[in-house]
Amino acid sequence: MKKKALIITYYWPPAGGPGVQRWLKFVKYLSEFDVEPIVYIPENPNYPLVDESLTSEIPDNITILKQPIKEPYKLAGIFSKKSSKTISKGIISDYKKQSFIEKVMLYIRGNFFIPDARIGWVKPSVAYLSKYISDNSIETIITTGPPHSLHLIGLQLKKGLGVKWLADFRDPWTTIGYHKQLKLTNASKEKHKTLEKQVLNTADHIIVTSFTTKKEFQAITNQPIEVITNGYDYEPASVVKLDSKFSIAHIGSLLSKRNPKILWQVLSDLIKERDDFSKDFELNFVGAVSKNVLESIKNNNLSNYINEVGYVSHKEAIKYQKKSQTLLLIEIDSEDTKCIIPGKLFEYMASNRPIIAMGPEDSDVEKIIKETNTGTYFNYNDYDSLKRSILESYKAFLNKSLQSHPIGLQKYSRKNLTQQLAEIIKKQEPSDYQV
The missing domain is CATH 3.40.50.2000 (Glycogen Phosphorylase B;)
Structure with missing residues (x-):
């Protein structure tokens, strides 16, 4: 019974x-x-x-x-x-x-x-x-x-x-x-x-x-x-064509405090330094984005590179996750947010696309990403390592070898x-x- x-x-x-x-x-x-x-x-x-x-x-x-x-x-x-x-x-x-x-x-x-x-x-x-x-x-x-x-x-x-x-x-x-x-x-x-x-x-x-x-x-x-x-839940197997551009996609709301200015600076510098990156790069926002974040992006001359999709259904969000070259996860840089594990992290991990995550040091998100080998995690002051990692991902994109190699995801089903x-x-x- x-x-x-x-x-x-x-x-x-x-x-x-x-x-x-x-x-x-x-x-x-x-x-x-x-x-x-x-x-x-x-x-x-x-x-x-x-x-x-x-x-x-x-x-x-x-x-x-x-x-x-x-x-x-x-x-x-x-x-x-x-x-x-x-x-x-x-x-x-x-x-x-x-x-x-x-x-x-x-x-x-x-x-x-x-x-x-x-x-x-x-x-x-x-x-x-x-x-x-x-x-x-x-x-x-x-x-x-x-x-x-x-x-x-x-x-x-x-x-x-x-x-x-x-x-x-x-x-x-x-x-x-x-x-x-x-x-x-x-x-x-x-x-x-x-x-x-x-x-x-x-x-x-x-x-x-x-x-x-x-x-x-x-x-x-x-x-x-x-x-x-x-x-994450099991989704019906489907062939999703990856974005032709080197896309970095953030799925979900991007609140005013989730504003990693160092990331926008890194992307702006890469655009200035590399003509090929400038032609290939695209930043997709799938969900609500605060004015503060958009202003920071504008101040770094990135406005022409962003695509504001807005809120979409969960099924559509899954499609964006699977077709994006890389996925962006941002948490507020605060002691209070070390415990926050966004639900989208697990769907990100199951999408088989590399994750670029930013947040406070020693967060639970950092532990899970390292444990599952699903991406790289950075603090808000990691300019050099962040820039180096994004450039490595871009080179893998050019070689058509950019992918994730997750391990041990089953327990999160x-x-x-x-x-x-x-x-x-x-x-x-x-x-x-x-x-």
């Missing part, structure tokens, strides 16, 4: 972007490991990105529960539709370039909606799910965040019903990079830390996507913590990762916890 697991998530098809991929893929494979997933989602969400193609991956035989949610971003859009949309995507301008409206919206978002703008969904969800869980003999619930307010649903259900609760953190909570941009008061910061501590010490099992986050959480709780990274998750779910025994 399959064990039932109620999954509480905000992002679900037709939502686009990386947030939806993790649990869509888990749900796709859980039934193969004797777990019956039941998914609870908002009925009327405000998704900043939409990808209708992902709906085809939802299994036909699963139960999906929906309840209405009050979305403050919709109300905020009355005052500034543009600012509301960009903030909901996570694109926050540098302080000096923020409009008055954007500053006000960030202050309100940070201090009136703790832990996030979906806090209003907690109370009605607890009321609805309490009855559903009791009526359907659900023994295990799973919350996934961000938005971290969903963990408060799990917290209250755990206290009220005594169900087993797994809290999944796709990103950290109080140390996530954008917290510093939300204009939090000291009282708001303390409230975040208090809620984080309550969640981490009440959940029966904590799941994180990175090794650094696990270490961070171990300083807050003694509850068991498991690392289950994001991963979505199916293998789901098996890991299923084993944790099945270990959860009925609880006698009482309020």
Whole structure:
């Protein structure tokens, strides 16, 4: 008999972007490991990105529960539709370039909606799910965040019903990079830390996507913590013709803080120094790009070499990954981002194209890239080694020998990762916890 697991998530098809991929893929494979997933989602969400193609991956035989949610971003859009949309995507301008409206919206978002703008969904969800869980003999619930307010649903259900609760953190909570941009008061910061501590010490099992986050959480709780990274799914075999130019492609959002000026300088210098590189080079952005990044590119005389594709469906993004000569992965140069492992990294690795990655020293991304031999990793001050590596890749491109030589990717397949998750779910025994 399959064990039932109620999954509480905000992002679900037709939502686009990386947030939806993790649990869509888990749900796709859980039934193969004797777990019956039941998914609870908002009925009327405000998704900043939409990808209708992902709906085809939802299994036909699963139960999906929906309840209405009050979305403050919709109300905020009355005052500034543009600012509301960009903030909901996570694109926050540098302080000096923020409009008055954007500053006000960030202050309100940070201090009136703790832990996030979906806090209003907690109370009605607890009321609805309490009855559903009791009526359907659900023994295990799973919350996934961000938005971290969903963990408060799990917290209250755990206290009220005594169900087993797994809290999944796709990103950290109080140390996530954008917290510093939300204009939090000291009282708001303390409230975040208090809620984080309550969640981490009440959940029966904590799941994180990175090794650094696990270490961070171990300083807050003694509850068991498991690392289950994001991963890649098997795609139907297809012959994709590589770009004729020496293309470097970045897939996904390129936020204002992800702006490696040293890379733009390296590319600009190579263009000046080599006529052949100047004729062959192309920089493709597949996803939203902040104004700050575009300004830096312009300042380095690279504007004529970029191709802004914009947001595309996940299937289209996979095609861009497979046809690009090299793939670019950039993380903010900060101590706080060492734990961030973008979901696209694993799809990059499975695409068999060499990766150029940049970020903080000793990051989890650096460890995975070196372990799998899927690319090269650089810090933000590695001008010489970065330039040398790109030039070597370009020469391999000219010789038609530019390719990746990955090793040990199997453990990052979505199916293998789901098996890991299923084993944790099945270990959860009925609880006698009482309020």
